[in-house]
Amino acid sequence: MLALELKHFGVAVKGVTEARLIGNDSEDIGEGYHLIWSGDQRTKTNGVALVLDSRTRRCLLSYEQISDRILTAQIQHKHGKWTIIVCYAPTNQASDEVKDRFYAQLSSILAKVSPYDGLTLLGDFNGTLRDTDGIWNSVLGPVTPDCLNDNGLRLLQLYNMHDLVITNSLFQRKEVHKYTWYSNDGGTRKMLDYIIVSRHWRSSITNCRTYRSPELGNTDHRLVVSNLRLRLKAQKSDHRPPKLDLNNLTKSNTCQVYGVSISNRFDCLGQISESVEAWQLFKDLQTSKWRTK
Template sequence: MDRRGLRIATWNVLILNEPASKNLLSEELRKNKVSIAGLTETRLTGSGEERIGNSDSLLWSGGSSRRNGVGLALNSLTRKALLLYEAVSDRLMKARFGHKHGKMTVIICYAPTNDSDDATKEDFYSALSRCLATVPPHDITVLLSDFNATVRDDMGLWRGTVGPLSPDPLNDNGLRLLELCRSHDLYIANTYFQRKTSHQYTWYSNDGRTKKMIDYIIISKRWRSLVKNCRTYRSAELGNADHRLVCADLRLRLHAQRSKRKPVAADIGKLKEPDTCQKYSIEISNRFEALGSLNSSEDLWKHFKLQTCEAAQLVLGKRSYPKKSWLTNETLQVIEQRRKARLLGDMTTYRRLNGVLDRLIHRDKTQFVARIADEIELASKEKDMGSLFKHFRDLTENKTPTLGPVLSRDGALLSDEGSSCVNVDFFISHNSRSNVSRARAFGERGILSKKAKEFASVMVVAFNPRLSNFFVLTTAAASTTVIAASTSCNFDGDYSAFAGDYCDYGCLSSLLRLLLLRTVTIPTCN
C-alpha cells in the first residue's frame, strides 16, 4: 500500500502450473510495483491460497480440469487488507478489500472467446451480472479481466462507457461487454488515456503481427476520478504468455485489518554454538534471580515467560526466513535475453530461447531437489530434527493443502455473519482429510467475516473414547453449539491414525491434548 496510491493490474498468464512460474510471476509483479493483480487462464484446479515468492499470496479459482481458471496475486501489505474472497467458478472470482474510506470489490473475469457458442457466452455474462448485483452499492467496483472482446464507439452510442481510444472494431463479445457496463454503470479505463499504440494493445499472436486490445480494467463510473493512469507494460515477461500486463494507478490507499501481534520467534538454532549457548545461560540466570521474591504462581509464570523471551531476543536475535530462488543466474540471464528479443521483435531468437529456458528450468529444479535430498540425509544422520522437517517443507512448499470455501448442504458459501452452523455429515463427506483444518485456516487467515471467524477458529474434532463418538465443537459469538454428534466409529486406541483420518497432521498435537482429557462436555444445542 504505497503512500502515492495503489497499482492494480490484469494479466492473462496462459498457465501457472509450470515449474518456477509462480515465483517468476511474483518477481515480475514486484518489478512493476503491482499491489493487486487479476490473473486469467491460470489452469489451476480447485480453489485455495498459497504463498509465492518471498511474501506474496496467490488466491485462485478453477475447475476440475486444467482449463480456464482465474486468480488474484497480492503483495504482503495488500493481503492484510483482504476482507473475504469467493471462488465463483473457473471464470469468475470475487474479493473484497478495506480502504481508507470504505470497501472495494474486485472481480476477476475470463470470458469465452468470440468464436464460442451463444449459450456459453450467455451463461458467463449471466453469472457475471449476478456477481455484480451482489456488490454493495457504496463499494468501489473493479473488474480485472480478459473479455476476449474488442470495443469501439463509432456512433457515439456508448459515450461514458468506452472512450475514444479504442484501436479495434467492435465484435460480438464487445457488444455484450458494453451492454453489461452500461447496465451496471461501469466504464472501461483502458480507452480513456492517450498512449502510443504499443502501450494500448494487450494481446499479440504468435506471428508477431496480429495484435488487439482485449484485456480491460473496468471501474465504477462514480469512482472514475480515482484512476490516474492505465496502460500496457510490454516488458513484463512470464513463460510463453502472449498477453501483456495491463496496469492502472488509483488514488487510493487500502486499510489493513487489525490483527493480534504475533510473538517474535527467536533464532534458537544459534544455541548450537557453544559461545552463544553459554552467553544465553548467563543472561537467563541473571534474570531469574528475582523469581524468589514472587509468591503468586501466576506472577511467577508471567515473570518467567517475559524474562525468557527478552533474553532470547537479546542474545539470539530474531529468526529469519530466507527464501532463495532455486533458479540459477544462467537461467535468469536467459529470461532477460528472451525479454529483450521479444521487445526488439526478433521472434526467431525468442522462439529459440524458449527451448533453452525450458531445459535450464528443468535442470535447476532437478539440482535443487537433489541438494535438498542430500541435506535431509545429513540432518537425519546427525539427528537434527529441526533442519530435517525444514527441508521437507522446502520440498513440499507448493503442495500445501488446498483451502476451499466452506459450503452448506445446499452449496451456499458460509462467509456471511449469519453462518453459525454447518451440517457435519455433509461437511465430512464432501471434503478431504483436512476438512476441519481447512475451516480453521479460513478463520485464522481472516477470510471469513468476523462472526464466521469466531465460528471457524475453534472448530476441532475431538474423540471421546468412553462414548465411541466424535463431536465437532464450535463457538459462534458467545454460545457453544454442538452439531451432529452421533456417528459411531471403530477405534483401537491409535490416536495418530484417527488424527490422520480426520484432520491434517499440523493439528495432531492439539487433537492429542483433547484426547488426553478423556471426556468432552456436551453443551445444549440452540
C-alpha cells in the same frame, strides 16, 4: 517469475486469467506476494487468480472462488470497501449458450455489489470494442483501436447496465501501449484485456497502459496496469497476548491456588544453581500459567 515482475513494476493487485491451476486454494509465491486461485476441480482448464502484495493482503476482508472463470475479493480502504472481480470470458467463437451463462452469472454478481463500494473488474474478456455512433460514450473513452465483435457488444451492454467505465479507453497512448494480445504471427494484435471501474471511481484512475517488457511465462498477453489513488486500511491483528486479570487475586480460592503454585515453583528453583537462569525460569513458568487462566 510473476512475483519478481510485479515487484519490479510496483503492482499491488494483479488479476490472472488462464491460470490453469486445479481446485481452489491460496499460497505465498515469494517477494511478499500472495496468490489466490479458482480453477476446475479435475482438469487444468481456464482458471482465474488474484495476486496481492503484503500491504494489500493485510487489508483483505474476504474472497470467494466462484468458478474457473470468476473470483471475487473485498479489500478494506479508508472510506469503505473495495470489491475486485477477476474474470475470464469465453472466446468470441464460443456458443451463445456458454456466453449467456457467463454474462448472466457476472451480471448477478455485479448486482449484489453495494453502490457505496468501489468496484474493479480485471481480466481477459476476449472482446474488441469500437464506438462508431457515439452511443457508448458513458462506457468508453476515446481510445478504441479495434472493431466491435459479439463479445465486445455484450461487454458494452453489461457495463452500461451497471454504470462501469473501461480504463483502457481513457488515456491516449502509443499504439504499442494499447494492445494487450499479440498472435504468434507477430502481426495480429488486439485489445482484449481490460481494467474496469465503477463510474464514481473514474476520477481516481490516473493512468492505464500496456507494458511489453515483463516476462510472465508462456503467454501471448501483455501486462495491463492502471494507477488507482486509494488509501487502504489494514485489519486489526487478533494476536495480542491476553491481559492478566489481577482482580482474581482478591478471591480466597484463587489466592490459595496461587500460593500453592508459587511454593511449588520455588521448590523447583532450588535445583538450579545459577540465579539468572532460575529467575528466567520462574518468570516463564508464571507467565505461561496465569495467561491460560
